[in-house]
Amino acid sequence: MSMLQAAPPESIADFLAVQTKGLKKAFGTNQILTGTNIEIPEGSISTVLGPSGTGKSVLVKHILGLLSPDEGEIFVHGRALSTMSRSEILALRREIGVMFQDGALFSSMNIYDNVAFPLRQHTDLNEREVRQLVEEQLDAVGLLQSFDRYPKELSGGMRKRAGLARALVMEPGIVLCDEPDSGLDPVRTALLGELLLERQAELGGTMIVVTHNIALAKLISDHISVLWRGQIIASGSREAIFNSPDPFVRQFLEGDVAGPLGMDA
Ligand SMILES: Nc1ncnc2c1ncn2[C@@H]1O[C@H](COP(=O)(O)OP(=O)(O)OP(=O)(O)O)[C@@H](O)[C@H]1O
Numbered sequence: 460m461s462m463l464q465a466a467p468p469e470s471i472a473d474f475l476a477v478q479t480k481g482l483k484k485a486f487g488t489n490q491i492l493t494g495t496n497i498e499i500p501e502g503s504i505s506t507v508l509g510p511s512g513t514g515k516s517v518l519v520k521h522i523l524g525l526l527s528p529d530e531g532e533i534f535v536h537g538r539a540l541s542t543m544s545r546s547e548i549l550a551l552r553r554e555i556g557v558m559f560q561d562g563a564l565f566s567s568m569n570i571y572d573n574v575a576f577p578l579r580q581h582t583d584l585n586e587r588e589v590r591q592l593v594e595e596q597l598d599a600v601g602l603l604q605s606f607d608r609y610p611k612e613l614s615g616g617m618r619k620r621a622g623l624a625r626a627l628v629m630e631p632g633i634v635l636c637d638e639p640d641s642g643l644d645p646v647r648t649a650l651l652g653e654l655l656l657e658r659q660a661e662l663g664g665t666m667i668v669v670t671h672n673i674a675l676a677k678l679i680s681d682h683i684s685v686l687w688r689g690q691i692i693a694s695g696s697r698e699a700i701f702n703s704p705d706p707f708v709r710q711f712l713e714g715d716v717a718g719p720l721g722m723d724a
C-alpha cells in the first residue's frame with residue numbers, strides 16, 4: 460500500500476485547528492496508534508474516516524486530553540498539549556464541544572437541562588440568559604417542542620440532535636462528533652448530515668466528524684483524513700480522496716471484500 464498524502468491547498472496548510480505528530484498509543488501489547496500524523500484545517504468540516512476498531516475514538520480522546528500518548532504530540536490551534544497545565548487542559552476542553560459516540564446524555568435530566576448543563580457548569584450566565592441560548596440550540600436542531608422530555612423518551616435520531624445541541628451551546632471553536640450516525644438508518648443519517656452542514660455554516664468554527672460511514676463523509680466533508688491501523692494513510696480534499704488511486708482507499712470507499720483491508724484491521 461502506498462502512502463498517499465495529497466498536498467492540501469496553501470489556505471488549508473496555513474491554519475490547523477488540530478495537528479498530531481507521531482502519535483503512538485498502546486494498551487498493554489495492543490498497539491493502537493502507530494505514529495498518527497493528522498492535520499485538521501481550521502474553519503471547515505473534516506472527517507476522520509476509518510474502519511471499526513482502527514483507533515478513531517482513541518484519537519479523539521487524545522485530542523481532548525483525556526488520554527495521553529506514549530509518544531508524539533498533539534497541537535490544538537498550534538499549542539502543544541504536553542506543555543499545558545491541568546487547568547489549561549480543562550480550559551481547552553471548554554473550547555471543544557463534543558458529541559460522544561453513545562450520545563452520553565444525562566439520563567436523569569430532561570433535554571433542556573442536558574443542553575443547559577455546560578452553561579451552568581462553566582459560565583455565570585443567569586437563568587434567563589441560559590434559557591435564551593438553550594432555546595436557540597434546541598430550535599436549531601428541531602427539539603424545542605421536546606424540551607421537557609428525558610433521553611429515554613427520545614428516538615435515536617432525537618438523542619443525537621440533543622447531543623449536538625449540547626456540544627454547540629458554548630459556541631466552541633472546535634466541535635468533535637464521534638460517529639454521529641451510529642445506530643441511525645440511512646435517511647436519518649443523511650438528515651443528520653444536513654444538520655451538521657447547516658450548523659457549521661451558521662456557527663463557523665471547525666467541525667471534526669469521526670466516522671466509518673462513507674455516504675456521510677461524502678455528504679459533509681470539506682477535508683478527509685483516512686485512518687487505518689493507527690495511521691493517517693491518506694488526506695486531502697473530499698475530491699482528492701474520492702478520486703484516490705490508492706488500493707486501500709479504493710477498497711474502503713467501495714466496500715470491496717477483496718483488497719488489502721481484511722478482518723484483522
Ligand atoms: N481504554 C482502553 N483500554 C484498552 N483498550 C482500549 C481502550 N480504548 C480503546 N481500546 C482498544 O483500542 C482499539 C481501537 O478502539 P477505538 O474505540 O478507538 O476504535 P474506533 O475506530 O473508534 O472503532 P468504532 O468505529 O467501532 O467506534 C480497540 O481494539 C479497543 O479495544
Ligand SMILES: [Mg+2]
Nearest residue numbers: 515516560638
Ligand atoms: Mg469509535
